[in-house]
Amino acid sequence: MATFTRSDDLHGAEFVDVNLRGARFVSSDLSDVVMRGVDAQGVDIDAPWLLDGESALRVNGVDVAPFVEAELNRRFPGRADRRAADPDGLRAAWAALEQAWAATLERVALLPVGTVDVSVDGEWSFAQTLRHLVLATDAWLGRAVLGIAQPFHPLGLAGPGAEDDGLDLSLFTSDLPSYDEVLAARSDRVALVRDVLATVTAAELATSRQNPWSAEYPETTLSCLHTIFEEEWEHLRFAVRDLDAIAAGSSA
Numbered sequence: 001m002a003t004f005t006r007s008d009d010l011h012g013a014e015f016v017d018v019n020l021r022g023a024r025f026v027s028s029d030l031s032d033v034v035m036r037g038v039d040a041q042g043v044d045i046d047a048p049w050l051l052d053g054e055s056a057l058r059v060n061g062v063d064v065a066p067f068v069e070a071e072l073n074r075r076f077p078g079r080a081d082r083r084a085a086d087p088d089g090l091r092a093a094w095a096a097l098e099q100a101w102a103a104t105l106e107r108v109a110l111l112p113v114g115t116v117d118v119s120v121d122g123e124w125s126f127a128q129t130l131r132h133l134v135l136a137t138d139a140w141l142g143r144a145v146l147g148i149a150q151p152f153h154p155l156g157l158a159g160p161g162a163e164d165d166g167l168d169l170s171l172f173t174s175d176l177p178s179y180d181e182v183l184a185a186r187s188d189r190v191a192l193v194r195d196v197l198a199t200v201t202a203a204e205l206a207t208s209r210q211n212p213w214s215a216e217y218p219e220t221t222l223s224c225l226h227t228i229f230e231e232e233w234e235h236l237r238f239a240v241r242d243l244d245a246i247a248a249g250s251s252a
Contacts, residue, residue: 082229120242131157136231137189139212140224165213
């Protein structure tokens with residue numbers, strides 16, 4: 001099986017009468033890809049930034065992005081408020097998010113021991129997902145908003161390319177933390193966001209901040225908080241998706 005990586009530039013490539021059945025694209029830029037006369041049965045697309053760009057996602061001439069967005073908001077009550085722009089709206093949105101995660105944690109607590117460490121299709125396990133959210137909070141709230149020089153918890157988990165983003169991976173432990181340790185760190189970060197939102201003002205939301213990964217891109221407190229909300233909802237979606245897959249496999 002051929003494998004193409006970052007060093008292979010396929011920009012503008014044309015594939016004609018090519019069999020791509022079973023091909024897998026991970027962390028790849030497929031923007032503006034054009035497909036004509038393709039057999040797309042069983043295609044599974046996961047694009048967290050579906051509505052972030054100006055271009056539509058069209059299937060047979062229909063922009064399906066708004067339908068996907070509406071369905072995700074139906075499945076995850078409270079998700080539609082993740083871009084709230086005022087203090088009260090943000091507080092209500094975070095409360096809904098906490099409630100959604102609490103329900104998922106309760107579900108996980110009833111599953112067999114070890115489920116939290118199961119990886120589905122090469123994705124992060126449930127425990128790893130929580131660890132990544134600890135890091136996301138540390139970066140976008142601890143470093144960007146609160147200005148803490150070294151805000152990172154040692155069990156935080158970064159994705160591929162973290163070193164390219166200027167993250168010092170030596171800050172993190174190589175030991176596998178227990179699930180209880182992960183839950184404790186996660187609970188601490190959730191409470192930190194809640195505490196910040198409890199007192200944030202409209203003026204503070206507009207305050208300029210430095211992007212924790214790319215200093216050349218200016219942020220505001222509000223945009224940093226919106227990034228945290230996006231991270232939270234997307235990774236909740238991933239977690240629920242994988243828990244469903246695990247449950248389906250167990251019952252098969």
